Amino acid sequence: MHKTIGILAHVDAGKTTFSEQLLYHTNTIRHRGRVDHQDSFLDSHTIEKNRGITIFADQGIFTYNNSTYYIIDTPGHVDFSPEMERAIQVMDYAIIIISAVDGIEGHTETVWQLLRKHHVPTFFFINKTDYEGTDPTSVLAEIRSTLSENVCDITTSFDEELIEFLAERDEVLLETYMDSGFDKDLWTQTLKLMVKENKIFPCASGSALKDIGIVEFLEKLDSLTTTFYKSDDVFAAQVYKIRHDESGNRVTYLKLVNGTLKVRDSVTYNEQTEKITQIRQYSGNKFKTTDQAIAGELVAVTGLTNASIGDGLGVFAQKTEFDMIPTLKSKVLFNASVHVKEILRCFKLLDAEDPSLRIFWDEYFQEIHVHVMGVIQLEVLEQIVLERFGFHVSFGEPKILYKETIGNSVHGYGHFEPLRHYAEVHLLIESAARNSGITFTNICHANDLSTGNQNLVKHHLFERDHHGLLTGSTLTDVKITLLTGRGHNEHTHGGDFREATYRALRQGLEKAENILLEPFYDFTIKVNMDLIGRILSDIQQAAGSFEPPENSGDNVFIKGRVPVATFMNYSTTFASFTHGKGSLSLVYGGYDRCHNTEEIIDRLGYNKEADPEYTSTSIFCAKGKGYPVYWHEAEAAMHCL
Template sequence: MDTELENIRNIGIIAHIDAGKTTTTERVLYYSGASHRMGSVDDGTTTTDFDEEEAKRGITIYSAAITCHWRDKTINLIDTPGHVDFTAEVERSLRVLDGAIVVFSAVEGVEAQSETVWRQANHYKVPRVCFINKMDRIGADFEQTFDEIKSRLEAHPIAMQVPMGAGSAPAPGYLTGIIDLYKMKALYFDPESKGADMREEEIPEEFQGLAEEWRSRLIEEVAQLDESLLEVYLETEDVPYDLFQKTLRAATLRGEVQPLFCGSSLDFIGVQPILDAVSDYLPSPLDMPPVEGDDPSGKKQGKLKRDCNPEEQFCGLVFKVVTDQHGEFHFIRVYSGTLKSGSRVLNPRTGKKELVSQLRRVQADSREKIETDEVYAGDIIGVIGLKDVATGDTLCDSKHPIALENIVFPETVISMAVEPDSSAERKKLEEVLDKLSRQDPTFKAKVSEETGQTIISGMGELHLEILKNRMEHDFNLKIKVHKPRVSYRETIKKAQEVSGEFSRTANSVTQYAQVKLRVEPSEEDAVKVESKLKPDALPPKMAELLKQSIKDVTQAGGAVGYPLIRVKLTILDVDYREGETTDVALQAAAGNAVYEALGKAGAVLLEPMMRLKVTTPHEFLGNIQSDLNARRALIVNSVQKGSLTVMEAEAALSQMFGYSTQVRSLSQGRASYSMEPLKYAEAPAEVLRDMMS
């Protein structure tokens, strides 16, 4: 069993949108024998972009899991989205993966979402290899992209290869192949066999100097990773291959370096060496530390640990739920023990046992999944039969419960109202929204207490549009939607100290309490409640009730009704009278104090700001800049890249609705852009005035 675990690789392919993740995945599946035809993103025929919306738009929306084999390794591969609206798919995939291939475009270099997925991988301590793709494109620049990975991501890439040329035929100096820097061999990939036939030759004379320069850097950097290897290098000016591999693998697993490769997935160049790198440098489940969790009952203090061992007690994490008309399909990473078909497992969140009806090996969306009776620690599996289970839930042995760390997802930034076409479909709408919420943790649905409307919230316009289309096409639901709304936040201008009092006499019984509060702005994107009461100022249970009451009142929002952030409330004093200060009186006094404090502190409306990156040919630059100025965007940087200009800007989300259509119109479809949440910033005063008038 240990040998089998050593040969498993749970990896993901992550990148900015349009860097070539899905095309790279298609090549991997073809060369590994998992697919007998090579799909095309442009034709909508890829294996992992199986959803109708994905095929139509040419982008990945849902992470897709598929199993393939290379050399003696079993690779569980997850292709993830690059569009920021679907960042939750990347987040939950990285939570359960052991390693990742990060793809960069040689033309655009490090982009906004490249930085986001790199930060996510840092957070989960995921070892990585890098692939500079699209070396066949006009404007491809290997060295500039390499330098950007070092500077912008604060990474330590180690080039294992360099390209022979850039661009495509018949342009002069076009990409013909790649150079293996350790072996000092030129690698050529036969286009007639779609790159399946690869041959090694001597390096052409015109690339000899380039190869020697980069190889010297490679050997020197790897030698410096280990003292004993450095001694060998200083004596011989070279390092033996087995020690080179061992040292580089160990440093990659520690996250100190990232082996870097290059090529063109579209032109079938350089994909097999990435598969070799997955085998050689990325971790098996045995290389990962034990998974940690808490005792759900709270009886045991400290962290509980589970080793990646089939003989351990079972525990696993549900990292994805797929919902359609046929039911629910749950993706589970098994961290310890053995999961058997027909067994019952505990969900610590609900306290209920769940029946594992079937275990199936997953091949993207294929319903012809391979059934199996049991699956062991370190593997990824699909489960049928679970009922009340959501993304992020732990499943475990009921006699040895453990709750693994949940997956934290970003807050939604955009909302719209949705209603059924007829009152008869209202119940069906509720059921569909509940299913979609369980599947997608960044999708929220609630009924507004003020208007009675059903409000759905998500990560962006595209996100909500995709979900709307799913309701209509996948669930045959006829709905009407209303204009998207921005998810504003509120904070306060200044500090204030106030007292809130409650005094009432009824039937000769007096209830009384007075609470003194200080409210002030803070730096945290949350509401913080502290107490400076003396230990004997209130009975302990009442003191806890007071703090909770203040938190509950602030959850109703500020002056306009939006959630509060960056606010700190401190309980300064309480006038407590034995026999008169009841729970009800204390809660009422606390509420009065909070409302008065927020009113006097002055409301500040905060709006979500987006980080925007626009890439455009020079001739359309003026039009696009004028449009951004009209949207009150702040252009913070502008860089020339060949015939293109790359602008970075900060813009309010409220001003960016419909931007995808506009930027295409202004550039004859030749400009591209990416956008991701940046921060909350103060909205213009007139926006707040309009809301309060």
């Protein structure tokens, strides 16, 4: 049986130390490393050793009771949460490590929400119980009140409390218990099923550093987890990581969910087929090659040159969408002696390994921009570029990533007809739910526009981010419908429908109620009652909103929303005036209306008339010569009306 187990936590909760203990007790490693000693098996990268934090989601393999376990040690720092989320998509089970000293912290809630989104059955381990003054019972109560009331204590197996807990949630089990008493096998199988179905979340406690409770937890983990993969079925897999080895080979990490995979097999993905040239099994930074992999295994392969993270292979056509989206962007600064194309080539490799970077080349300003979660990520990127490529780079001050949408419905018309070219596109552009992105529907009849050209319109709408009119920021949260269009058997050429589609979109935006969006945090703050006035004042000054505060003993809880721009550095201020005794949880809460639209428009200074990649002006042809028709006159000139 193959089981993929993810280890997740807020930074410094003891996640890597916990993982090292599992590997040690299953005879995978001879020495238990520590992050602070720079000798842990899973944090093998030089940068991880130097910084003492996990940055990359690396895996270890061990066997226990006839099962093969793949454990993925994920980053705990919020700046590297996209790496953590990419690993979640292939987990069979997850273990959230919570420090008994600190309790639930900001990133813990983010981890929990992502695991629920991907329906990953979850265990908890309350760590650091050896510290003086810690109380696992109170931490368990906090988990139940903050995350889920369906968390049960499995530290002492089937005691009276656990029996009552399960019986409350399974009437059949309760009736059996009343009729014939306690049957351990039945209760274990029921608990295993309830865990698998995300109805129950088991919790234990101990100390990873002092090796307390680890073996007992492993025994329970083994008895309460199960997987079933069909190796005799058709091949299907999912890509969860991309790396490049020391020889520059692109290495694609896969989770096989069906069938088998052999060296020299041909694999289909994204409408292309490539041949597998090598299959590797990684544990830490070392690997061994194998001729075949079967369903349930995590392997790395060479030979796939274009597969990207989240792609499905074989019959698994689904592509995973990720929630951890950077809200900052920064300009890459480098020495003029290095050619920009060489810098861009290196960053494109990094972009394949971390697609959340969304490396962007600004042709007009001749600049490279990266999207990031925070300043720690930029510091790490500097080290990675120097170590891997030998370049010294730095980054400009991170700036908020704004987006734009519309507040009404408009028709957009685009026509492109210089001499010997022809394409016309009509779009309906409607406002959509916040944080829904761009969606597309098609009601165009094939009699008006061929299916191939209809597909071209859709392709051009999704081939890149499109600019809004207020600041040139990315357009989002719109539903676009292709109404009709026209091509020409002789004069329509490649690129004509790109021109017509872009112009139709832009022409529609010219008539729309354009809205600027900014990223928000959902926050939860816990402070002593004496500080409530200061906190509420700070939230209001930061253009945030909050729900009625809730009292809990001497403390008060405040929940609400606040712009990232005004709160991204608040944690330092908060720690200072609370003297480290309060808690501040900031979870990315999507985009919403910008609180200072006019100020941002003035600051960014975008000129919609001077955007080299976009125009709302259509091109028509008369007497063998093309001429422009400006957006406010374009509708009347269209051929399809």
